[in-house]
Amino acid sequence: MSANATLPIxxxxxALHExxxxxxxRPLLFTGARIITLDPLIGTVTGDVLIGGDRVVGVGPGIVTAAGDDAAIVVRAAGTTIVPAVVDTLAAVGARVQRDLNVGTLTPGVAADLLVLDDGDDGDDGDDGDDGDAADVPAALATLLRRPERLRAVVVAGRPVRWDGQDLTAPAAVAGAPCAQDLSGSPHLGVWVDRTGFLHQELTADGRYDETRGGRPHAFQGRFWIDGDRIDYLDDLGFWAFGEFVGDELHHAGYVMRRRVDPQA
Structure with a gap:
C-alpha cells in the first residue's frame, strides 16, 4: 500500500465520526491515557485531557465523570501516551516567568496541540523494547520517528488533523504538483518593486513568479503559494523562501516592496 493510500479507520x-x-x-476529551504535560507543577499523570475550542481546559484523572454533563466527545485512549506536539524546554525546567506563557506543554490554558502515541506495550515484560516505549518525551519522539504507525492522533488548535494513519486535511501543495490555488482576483498579483528599484518581483495568476535583480531579468523564477499574509516561494533551482504582506507592502529577504500601479489601469 502506498504512503498516500487511504487506510481504514x-x-x-x-469518536472520529462525532x-x-x-x-x-462540543468539548473533546481524551481519557485514560498517560499524559506527559512537561509542566513542572503537574508532571506526568494518568487520566484525561479536556479540550475546549483551541485550548486545553483540563488535565488529570476524573474529568471523564463530567463528560456526559458537558456533551463532550470522548476518545478512549487507554494504552496511549499523550505529549505536547511542540516541546517547550524552558517550561519543562520551570524557567518561564509566568505559567500562562508556556507554549509547548499540556497545561490548562495553552494551545491544544498534541500527539497521541500507542504505547506499544505488548504485555510480555520482556526486554524487546516494546513495553511502553513512549514512556517519556525522548522515547515518544523516537517512537514517532521510528514507528510512525503507532501515531494514533495529531491535534492542532483543538482539531484532529491526523487519525489512525489517515490525513484528515486536504494535502498541501508539494514540489512537482500543480499549484492548487485560486488566484483570480487576488490583490497580490502584479509587479512588486523595492524602494531603490533594484528588485522587481512579478506574481502571476498561474502561480509563478519572475524576479529581476539590478536590471538582470529572470534572476530567479519559480512557483509561489499565498496563505493569508504569507507567501512561500519554491524556486526552479530548488530552494524555498518566504515573504510577508504587511498592509500594502511585500517584505521579502530584507527588501520592502510595493506593488507597481499600472497607469493604464
Whole structure:
C-alpha cells in the first residue's frame, strides 16, 4: 500500500465520526491515557485531557465523570501516551516567568496541540523494547520517528488533523504538483518593486513568479503559494523562501516592496 493510500479507520472510529459532525461545537476529551504535560507543577499523570475550542481546559484523572454533563466527545485512549506536539524546554525546567506563557506543554490554558502515541506495550515484560516505549518525551519522539504507525492522533488548535494513519486535511501543495490555488482576483498579483528599484518581483495568476535583480531579468523564477499574509516561494533551482504582506507592502529577504500601479489601469 502506498504512503498516500487511504487506510481504514479502526481506532475510536465512533469518536472520529462525532468529531467530523460536531468538532468545534462540543468539548473533546481524551481519557485514560498517560499524559506527559512537561509542566513542572503537574508532571506526568494518568487520566484525561479536556479540550475546549483551541485550548486545553483540563488535565488529570476524573474529568471523564463530567463528560456526559458537558456533551463532550470522548476518545478512549487507554494504552496511549499523550505529549505536547511542540516541546517547550524552558517550561519543562520551570524557567518561564509566568505559567500562562508556556507554549509547548499540556497545561490548562495553552494551545491544544498534541500527539497521541500507542504505547506499544505488548504485555510480555520482556526486554524487546516494546513495553511502553513512549514512556517519556525522548522515547515518544523516537517512537514517532521510528514507528510512525503507532501515531494514533495529531491535534492542532483543538482539531484532529491526523487519525489512525489517515490525513484528515486536504494535502498541501508539494514540489512537482500543480499549484492548487485560486488566484483570480487576488490583490497580490502584479509587479512588486523595492524602494531603490533594484528588485522587481512579478506574481502571476498561474502561480509563478519572475524576479529581476539590478536590471538582470529572470534572476530567479519559480512557483509561489499565498496563505493569508504569507507567501512561500519554491524556486526552479530548488530552494524555498518566504515573504510577508504587511498592509500594502511585500517584505521579502530584507527588501520592502510595493506593488507597481499600472497607469493604464
Amino acid at each position: 479502526a481506532w475510536n472510529s465512533a 468529531l467530523r459532525e460536531h468538532g468545534g461545537e
